[in-house]
Amino acid sequence: MKLQTLKDADLAHKTVLLRVDYNVPLRDGKVADDTRIRQSLPTLKHLIGQNAKIIIMSHLGRPKGEVKEELRLTPVADHLSKLLNAPVIKVESCIGAEVEEAIKSIKNGQVLMLENTRFHAEEKKNDPGFAKKLASYADVYVSDAFGTVHRAHASTEGVAHHLPAYAGFLIEKEIAALSPLLEEPQKPFVLIMGGAKIDTKIGVMKNYLEKADKIIVGGGLANTFLLARGFDVGASLCQKDKIETAREIMLEAEKANCEIVMPQDVIAADEISDDAITADANIRGIEGDMQILDVGEESLKQFIEIVNEAATIIWNGPLGLYEKKPFEKGTREIAWAIKNSSAKSYLGGGDTVDAIKRFEISPDSFTHVSTGGGAMLEFLEGKDLPGLKVLMK
Numbered sequence: 255m256k257l258q259t260l261k262d263a264d265l266a267h268k269t270v271l272l273r274v275d276y277n278v279p280l281r282d283g284k285v286a287d288d289t290r291i292r293q294s295l296p297t298l299k300h301l302i303g304q305n306a307k308i309i310i311m312s313h314l315g316r317p318k319g320e321v322k323e324e325l326r327l328t329p330v331a332d333h334l335s336k337l338l339n340a341p342v343i344k345v346e347s348c349i350g351a352e353v354e355e356a357i358k359s360i361k362n363g364q365v366l367m368l369e370n371t372r373f374h375a376e377e378k379k380n381d382p383g384f385a386k387k388l389a390s391y392a393d394v395y396v397s398d399a400f401g402t403v404h405r406a407h408a409s410t411e412g413v414a415h416h417l418p419a420y421a422g423f424l425i426e427k428e429i430a431a432l433s434p435l436l437e438e439p440q441k442p443f444v445l446i447m448g449g450a451k452i453d454t455k456i457g458v459m460k461n462y463l464e465k466a467d468k469i470i471v472g473g474g475l476a477n478t479f480l481l482a483r484g485f486d487v488g489a490s491l492c493q494k495d496k497i498e499t500a501r502e503i504m505l506e507a508e509k510a511n512c513e514i515v516m517p518q519d520v521i522a523a524d525e526i527s528d529d530a531i532t533a534d535a536n537i538r539g540i541e542g543d544m545q546i547l548d549v550g551e552e553s554l555k556q557f558i559e560i561v562n563e564a565a566t567i568i569w570n571g572p573l574g575l576y577e578k579k580p581f582e583k584g585t586r587e588i589a590w591a592i593k594n595s596s597a598k599s600y601l602g603g604g605d606t607v608d609a610i611k612r613f614e615i616s617p618d619s620f621t622h623v624s625t626g627g628g629a630m631l632e633f634l635e636g637k638d639l640p641g642l643k644v645l646m647k
Contacts, residue, residue, distance in 0.1 A: 255646040257429060260300060262647075263394065263420045267362055269307040271392035271417065272297070273409050275399035275625065276312035276330045285333040289607070289617075290401070293625055295337060297398045297422035298365070302338075305362040309391055310334075311348070311371050311409045312399070319375030331367045342367055348374060349387045357391055371409045378407055385412025398422025401626035403641030404633075414644035421645045424625065429642075431622035432633055435600060439566040441467060444597075446557075446588065448473035449571025449605060452496045454628060457635035458570070459503055463510040470557050471516045472549055472573030472584065479504070479516050480546075485537050488522070488544035515560065519550030521574065521581060532580050548574030549584035557588055564597040569606060570631060576609050586613045593619040603627035 274294045279286040301308050315325040331344035341364070345356045348368045360366050371377045376384035385408040389395065395417040397403070402410045403425070413419075421429075445466050447455050452475055459469060471479050477492035482500035507514045518537055522544045523530040534550045549557065561567060569592060573584035589610050592599050601607065601617075602624035610617065617623040624630040632639055 257426065257642070258420045258645055258647045259426050260297070260396070260420055260422060263396075263418070265301060265304040265306045265394060265396075267305050268393040269309065269357070269391065270301055271309050271311065271388065271395045271413060272301065272422070273311045273395070273397045273399045273402070273413075275401040276310075276327065276334075277314050277401065278330060280314075280324075280329055284329055287611070288333055288337070290625055291330065291334055291337060293424050294398055294422070297396065297424060298338065300423065301396070302340075302363050302365070307357070307360050307362055308365045309357065310342075310365060310367040311388070312367075313372040313377070313402070313409075314370045315372070317370060317372050319372065319378070321373045325370055325373075327367060327370050334365070334367070338365065340365070345369060348377075349384070353391065371407070376408060378405075380406050380408050380412045382412065384408045386416055389413040389416035392417060395419045396422050397641060397645060398424045399641070400425050400428040400624070401629055403626070403639045404629045404637070406640035410641040411644055419645050421642075425642070425645070428622075428624060428626070428630075429633075432600065432624070432630065435566075435568065435634060436636060439465060440598065441566070442564050443467050443566045444560055444564040444568075445469040446561075446567065446569040446573075446592075447471055447475055447571055448569075448573045448585070449603065450474035450491060452478050452493055452499060454631055455570070456499060456503070457637070458568075458631050460506065461635050462568075463503075463507050463512045466512050468513045468515055468560055469507065470560060471514060472557075472588075473571050475571065476516045476549075476573075477546055479514070480537060483516075486541050487546055488540045488542055490540070490544075490546040515556065517546075517549045517553040518556075519552045520546040521548035521550055521584070522546055523580065526575065526578060526581075528579050530578070530580050547578075548581040554584055554587055557584075558591045561588065561591045561595050561597070564595065567592055567595070567597045567599045568634070569599065569601050570603045570627065572605050572609050576605075576612065582612075585609050589613055589615055600624070602630035
């Protein structure tokens with residue numbers, strides 16, 4: 255099976271239904287971070303160069319099948335218009351008479367943006383009728399929304415059953431960058447897993463137990479593992495219902511000779527604020543209302559040593575509550591250590607990408623920074639992703 259890409263497609267003068275991932279943060283009615291929009295520009299410019307009519311689809315936020323005024327894509331269309339230096343026509347729905355009239359009126363080389371696909375409950379249900387209606391507007395389907403390929407939604411999977419389907423340049427780039435990690439990554443091979451929840455990380459951790467030399471665990475994720483090891487984590491964020499899962503992973507890691515490295519000392523506080531009084535405490539000293547909010551100095555030194563010796567690193571999820579000054583050091587220092595290391599480095603997840611921006615580290619400092627957190631994790635699990643499967647020949 256081979257990914258069908260734009261190189262395989264004849265798009266000249268065709269009407270193209272393009273799925274992008276413009277789920278971007280908005281602030282005061284404007285786009286606050288346009289990274290995802292910029293990532294789609296090579297594909298968009300290629301389609302414009304082919305003199306195609308382009309119909310853009312995207313979701314924004316979680317409107318749960320209802321129209322939410324604050325989640326309209328109008329600010330995104332305005333921003334894209336500035337980046338392209340050309341008008342982007344925006345309609346107020348995904349389907350219906352207004353959409354059909356707009357498609358008839360646009361000329362070759364022009365861009366039309368449909369409204370938030372998730373304003374329709376049929377989108378997430380992958381409703382066949384809704385998908386068929388969307389597909390009826392175009393000759394060809396192009397997906398460039400890597401961040402959504404793990405979802406079987408109408409605009410990411412359903413439409414591809416009614417049209418010739420191709421991957422855009424961004425998806426092609428993501429697959430080319432991440433695929434070698436499914437084979438035999440260069441050793442020493444280190445996984446750094448942080449963030450709050452264990453659920454999304456289980457599959458990747460299990461998939462790499464036989465391949466990774468070490469798995470560093472931080473953030474709220476580490477608290478669940480510490481609890482599973484019998485430590486008191488006080489009032490810290492953790493998933494008590496996942497203790498058995500954590501124990502199972504630790505047992506499997508031992509059998510596979512893969513070391514799971516977790517904090518031995520932590521930055522703890524009784525409150526979460528920018529001027530919180532903190533203590534660097536041994537993990538054995540956590541109790542009561544104390545919250546673990548970052549890794550401690552000694553643990554951080556150990557983590558950085560591991561990073562410095564690594565040849566391949568996958569990092570997904572911050573090591574602490576990096577948004578607050580007293581708890582940012584662990585995430586900041588590990589980000590700089592990976593940047594300065596000679597290892598091939600692969601980063602993913604919204605918080606991880608947000609953190610490197612916050613610490614003013616260019617994404618170009620790493621081998622690959624993925625535009626999809628959940629999609630990257632599921633791809634690295636070795637799962638068949640529905641939004642990719644439909645692009646395969």
